[in-house]
Amino acid sequence: MKTDAMTTLEHVNAAPAQTWNWLRINERTVEVPAIANISNGADLQKYASEKIVPEFRDLLSGAGAQAGAWIDLAADTVKEVRIAAGTSQEVLLCLGENEHVARVFVQVEAGASAHICVLCFGQNLSAHNVRVLVEEGAVCHYDMLIAKNVTGRHLESFSARVEKDARLQMHQYVLGSTLSLSGTYVELVGDNAQLEQVIRYMGEGKDELDMTSTCIHYGKNTKSEIVATGVLDDEAKKVLRATIDLSRGCKGAEGSENETVVCAGKGVINKTLPVILCSEDDVAGNHGATIGSFSPEQLFYLATRGISPDEAIDLLKESLLEEAQAHLPKEAQDYIEKWSERG
Amino acid sequence: MAISKPLIDITNVTALAGEKEILHNVSLALDAGTCHVLMGPNGAGKSTLGHVIMADPEYTLSSGSIAFEGKDITDMPTYKRALAGIFLSFQAPVEVPGVPLYSFLRTICAARPELKMTARQFRKHVHELADELEMDEAYLTRDLGVGFSGGEKKKVEMLQLLLLQPKLAILDETDSGLDVDALSVVSKGIDAYRKSCDGTLLIITHNTRILERVSVDRVHVMVDGRLVDEGNASLISRIDAHGFEAYTQE
Numbered sequence: 001m002k003t004d005a006m007t008t009l010e011h012v013n014a015a016p017a018q019t020w021n022w023l024r025i026n027e028r029t030v031e032v033p034a035i036a037n038i039s040n041g042a043d044l045q046k047y048a049s050e051k052i053v054p055e056f057r058d059l060l061s062g063a064g065a066q067a068g069a070w071i072d073l074a075a076d077t078v079k080e081v082r083i084a085a086g087t088s089q090e091v092l093l094c095l096g097e098n099e100h101v102a103r104v105f106v107q108v109e110a111g112a113s114a115h116i117c118v119l120c121f122g123q124n125l126s127a128h129n130v131r132v133l134v135e136e137g138a139v140c141h142y143d144m145l146i147a148k149n150v151t152g153r154h155l156e157s158f159s160a161r162v163e164k165d166a167r168l169q170m171h172q173y174v175l176g177s178t179l180s181l182s183g184t185y186v187e188l189v190g191d192n193a194q195l196e197q198v199i200r201y202m203g204e205g206k207d208e209l210d211m212t213s214t215c216i217h218y219g220k221n222t223k224s225e226i227v228a229t230g231v232l233d234d235e236a237k238k239v240l241r242a243t244i245d246l247s248r249g250c251k252g253a254e255g256s257e258n259e260t261v262v263c264a265g266k267g268v269i270n271k272t273l274p275v276i277l278c279s280e281d282d283v284a285g286n287h288g289a290t291i292g293s294f295s296p297e298q299l300f301y302l303a304t305r306g307i308s309p310d311e312a313i314d315l316l317k318e319s320l321l322e323e324a325q326a327h328l329p330k331e332a333q334d335y336i337e338k339w340s341e342r343g
Numbered sequence: 344m345a346i347s348k349p350l351i352d353i354t355n356v357t358a359l360a361g362e363k364e365i366l367h368n369v370s371l372a373l374d375a376g377t378c379h380v381l382m383g384p385n386g387a388g389k390s391t392l393g394h395v396i397m398a399d400p401e402y403t404l405s406s407g408s409i410a411f412e413g414k415d416i417t418d419m420p421t422y423k424r425a426l427a428g429i430f431l432s433f434q435a436p437v438e439v440p441g442v443p444l445y446s447f448l449r450t451i452c453a454a455r456p457e458l459k460m461t462a463r464q465f466r467k468h469v470h471e472l473a474d475e476l477e478m479d480e481a482y483l484t485r486d487l488g489v490g491f492s493g494g495e496k497k498k499v500e501m502l503q504l505l506l507l508q509p510k511l512a513i514l515d516e517t518d519s520g521l522d523v524d525a526l527s528v529v530s531k532g533i534d535a536y537r538k539s540c541d542g543t544l545l546i547i548t549h550n551t552r553i554l555e556r557v558s559v560d561r562v563h564v565m566v567d568g569r570l571v572d573e574g575n576a577s578l579i580s581r582i583d584a585h586g587f588e589a590y591t592q593e
């Protein structure tokens with residue numbers, strides 16, 4: 001195996017409903033080290049299928065088929081977790097030190113509760129493909145953090161199927177990494193299934209952030225809420241594709257997506273593709289986006305307390321970091337503390 | 344004998360908002376440790392004066408100068424004036440989504456070397472102040488001002504006043520519309536500030552309730568962008584009874 005052989009993964013983070021290609025926002029490609037002698041991204045899928053736990057075979061990978069297959073094959077860590085009905089369990093992954101690429105399957109049985117937490121500290125390339133089945137009445141929390149000052153690249157793929165009366169809560173903190181690719185795909189198949197997804201991101205320097213979030217409503221009275229908030233500074237580049245698909249039969253469903261981004265740097269490139277697809281009458285879907293910076297009044301207020309305009313942006317960034325820290329489970333917080341102490 | 348310099352010395356300031364001249368040749372000097380009240384009818388320019396002292400970029404000076412502790416600060420930007428020890432509390436404090444109150448308080452404290460504290464001391468201090476002002480501690484983790492009532496916003500302003508202990512505090516309380524609770528918060532805050540340090544106050548208000556607990560050294564009256572009168576504390580009750588007619592009818 002030649003160590004420098006590369007594979008190009010195609011259709012990564014693709015938006016379900018594509019727009020003009022010249023906008024260069026629909027999807028992207030990414031170069032990763034080749035696995036064995038498979039140099040064609042499309043061929044990866046054939047080899048990867050045997051790695052997939054049977055119950056998860058028809059659940060798509062969040063970042064796309066090729067990216068998912070590459071992670072499945074490249075994985076140096078594999079977790080197959082079944083959380084028995086009525087019990088609860090934590091699943092914690094720390095990538096970038098001893099483990100770099102993870103393939104994870106979590107089956108949260110009826111009425112059970114799961115807390116999945118993925119922390120990424122990689123200085124090279126790290127990746128995870130997490131697939132979750134949230135069965136009837138179960139609850140799943142999924143937290144993901146790419147820590148600040150991470151200089152490596154990270155590829156996140158997350159997908160879930162949420163059954164009747166079940167709930168999925170996601171918090172993704174993309175605070176570092178020179179290139180972060182983050183693709184999530186959620187199916188609300190059962191009636192009353194719910195998704196709450198919070199995305200917080202921060203881009204500095206020449207950071208590149210590429211995110212796709214797709215939620216498909218099948219069940220009746222399903223609810224989804226995607227809220228993204230971020231700060232972009234310097235020459236950071238960001239793409240967010242957020243799609244809520246209210247498919248036929250999901251009567252009474254409600255979906256909303258909202259993004260607030262503060263662009264601080266002059267070289268920032270900020271692209272958002274918000275899409276609501278609707279094939280059902282009796283549903284509510286809405287999206288909003290606010291692009292802003294501090295208003296003159298806000299800047300003056302902060303200045304009267306001794307905060308200069310430059311420091312105002314730092315304050316926003318620090319607040320993001322603190323929120324991420326405070327939100328994560330105790331074990332993850334300890335880990336982050338240890339990591340940041342080591343510098 | 345050396346005559347001590349005033350803490351702040353505003354000399355012949357004429358200020359504009361865009362093309363419009365709002366303050367005309369205003370001069371005002373406040374000695375350290377004294378308490379002043381600025382009164383005047385609506386639209387007189389009182390808030391503008393507060394903002395000009397703080398270098399709000401909304402306003403430009405066409406003439407005049409401002410000195411603080413004997414040093415010319417006319418060209419100093421707002422945040423440096425704040426760090427030098429001037430504080431302006433807002434009538435209507437702004438909201439800053441994305442910045443929790445606690446993070447904000449820690450940042451403004453950390454910017455001042457004279458307030459150096461450990462994280463634990465800071466935490467304790469903030470909780471004590473919140474207690475003193477009867478502020479619900481749940482507000483500390485909320486985004487600054489977002490969803491706060493008028494009274495809660497006032498408490499946050501007073502909390503900062505007590506935390507920062509500025510040499511000069513300008514409290515802009517012009518408009519009525521504050522409920523009784525909020526009023527007592529402000530007067531409590533002023534009281535605690537006066538007790539905790541030898542601060543100087545410029546209170547912009549008509550509300551005698553706010554002034555109940557403070558001893559006022561000097562009262563200044565502003566009409567149409569000019570300072571037209573000045574006197575001791577008895578001027579407050581005179582204006583309370585007769586309004587500003589004596590100044591507005593010429």
Ligand SMILES: Nc1ncnc2c1ncn2[C@@H]1O[C@H](COP(=O)(O)OP(=O)(O)O)[C@@H](O)[C@H]1O
Pocket residue numbers: 360361363365383384385386387388389390391392401517
């Ligand atoms: N930024 C501004 N642009 C235009 N006019 C202003 C501005 N700020 C204040 N003014 C005007 O200046 C006058 C004084 O306002 P202000 O200082 O708020 O008065 P006060 O606080 O005494 O009620 C008012 O006529 C007001 O409309």
Ligand SMILES: [Mg+2]
Pocket residue numbers: 389390391517518
């Ligand atoms: Mg006013």
